[in-house]
Amino acid sequence: MRSDIEWSGARLRSITDIAAGIRLFEIEPSARFVAPAPGSHLKVTVYVDGRPDVRSYSIVGPCADGLYRIAVKRLPDSRGGSLYMWSLEPGANLTISQPANHFELTYGRPDYLLIAGGIGITPIYGMALALSQAKARVRLLYAARTEAELAFAEELRERLGDRLELFLDAEGRRVDLPAEFARLAPGGEVYLCGPIGMLEAAKTAWADSGRPVGGLRFETFGNSGRYATEAFRVRVPRLGLDLLVPENKSMLDALEDAGVAMIHDCRRGECGLCAVDILETEGVVDHRDVFFSDAQKQANAKMCTCVSRVARGGVTIDTADRTAAMPARQAASITAAP
Numbered sequence: 001m002r003s004d005i006e007w008s009g010a011r012l013r014s015i016t017d018i019a020a021g022i023r024l025f026e027i028e029p030s031a032r033f034v035a036p037a038p039g040s041h042l043k044v045t046v047y048v049d050g051r052p053d054v055r056s057y058s059i060v061g062p063c064a065d066g067l068y069r070i071a072v073k074r075l076p077d078s079r080g081g082s083l084y085m086w087s088l089e090p091g092a093n094l095t096i097s098q099p100a101n102h103f104e105l106t107y108g109r110p111d112y113l114l115i116a117g118g119i120g121i122t123p124i125y126g127m128a129l130a131l132s133q134a135k136a137r138v139r140l141l142y143a144a145r146t147e148a149e150l151a152f153a154e155e156l157r158e159r160l161g162d163r164l165e166l167f168l169d170a171e172g173r174r175v176d177l178p179a180e181f182a183r184l185a186p187g188g189e190v191y192l193c194g195p196i197g198m199l200e201a202a203k204t205a206w207a208d209s210g211r212p213v214g215g216l217r218f219e220t221f222g223n224s225g226r227y228a229t230e231a232f233r234v235r236v237p238r239l240g241l242d243l244l245v246p247e248n249k250s251m252l253d254a255l256e257d258a259g260v261a262m263i264h265d266c267r268r269g270e271c272g273l274c275a276v277d278i279l280e281t282e283g284v285v286d287h288r289d290v291f292f293s294d295a296q297k298q299a300n301a302k303m304c305t306c307v308s309r310v311a312r313g314g315v316t317i318d319t320a321d322r323t324a325a326m327p328a329r330q331a332a333s334i335t336a337a338p
C-alpha cells in the first residue's frame with residue numbers, strides 16, 4: 001500500500017562511479033522538476049525478481065541544473081534495490097516520485113554539527129553545501145571504513161576546509177560523540193545520517209548531554225543493523241503460516257509473498273505502518289527502524305517488518321490484518337482495492 005505520491009517517468013542521464021561501491025545516478029524527470037531542499041529524498045521504482053518495488057534515495061546536492069542526483073551503494077546483502085540500480089545503463093527509463101523531505105534543515109541556528117556514516121553522506125552533503133553557502137558556523141564529521149569509500153570528500157574539503165574531519169575505520173579513528181556534542185554552541189543542532197549503531201550511540205550521548213531533544217535530527221538507512229543479515233523463520237499462528245525470510249528479502253516482502261495483506265508506506269523504518277505484534281522470539285530481534293523509541297525496542301512487543309530482522313533464530317508474530325492466508329496474487333488484489 002502506498003500513500004498519495006505523485007509518480008512520473010524519468011530517464012537515466014548518466015552513471016558515474018564516485019567511490020568504492022558507490023555510484024552516482026543523474027536522473028532527468030519527464031514531469032516538472034521540483035528543486036529539492038537539503039535532506040530531500042526521491043522514491044524510485046525498482047524491480048526485484050521481476051516485481052516492482054520502491055526504494056527511497058537521498059537527493060545529492062542542490063541539483064540546480066534540473067537533474068536529480070542520487071548515490072547508490074551496492075550492498076552484498078541487498079534486498080535487490082541496489083543490485084537493480086547497478087544493473088541499469090544510461091538512457092534507461094525510470095519511474096520516480098517528486099522529492100519529499102522528512103529530514104529538513106532548519107536555518108538560523110548559531111552552530112551546526114553534521115555527522116555522516118558511510119553512504120549517510122548523501123543527505124549531509126547537500127546540507128553542508130547549503131550551510132556553507134549561508135555562511136553558517138558548521139562542522140562535518142564524516143566516517144567511512146576506508147579512504148576509497150569516501151564520496152564527495154574533495155568537494156567538501158574545498159567548501160569546508162578544516163571544518164571537515166574524516167574518520168576512517170582503517171585508521172582506527174572514531175567520532176567521540178560526547179566530546180563533539182559538548183563543543184556545540186548552545187542552541188546548536190546536530191544532523192546525522194548513518195548506520196543504526198551510530199544513530200543509537202548519538203541518541204544516548206545527546207540525551208546524556210542534557211540538550212533539547214529536538215536538537216538532534218537524524219535519518220538512517222534501514223539495511224543497517226546490530227547483527228549480520230541472515231535468513232530467519234517467521235510464524236504467524238493465527239494464519240497457520242511458517243515461513244523463511246531469506247537473507248536478501250525483507251520480512252514485509254516475505255509476508256506479502258505468503259499472501260498476508262500488510263500495511264506499509266515508507267519501507268525505511270520511519271512511519272511504523274508495517275509494524276506487527278511480537279508474540280515470541282527464539283533469537284534476537286534486530287530493530288533497524290527509527291520509528292520505535294529505545295524503550296519500545298527493549299520491550300520487544302512490536303517490530304517494523306520493512307527493515308527489522310531476527311538474528312540467530314526466528315520470531316512468532318501476529319499481523320494487523322484479518323485476512324486469512326491466501327495466494328499472493330489474490331491477496332495483492334485485495335491490498336490494492338479502494
Ligand code: FES
Pocket residue numbers: 263264265266267268269270271272273274275289291304305306307
Ligand atoms: S513501512 Fe514505514 S516503517 Fe515499515
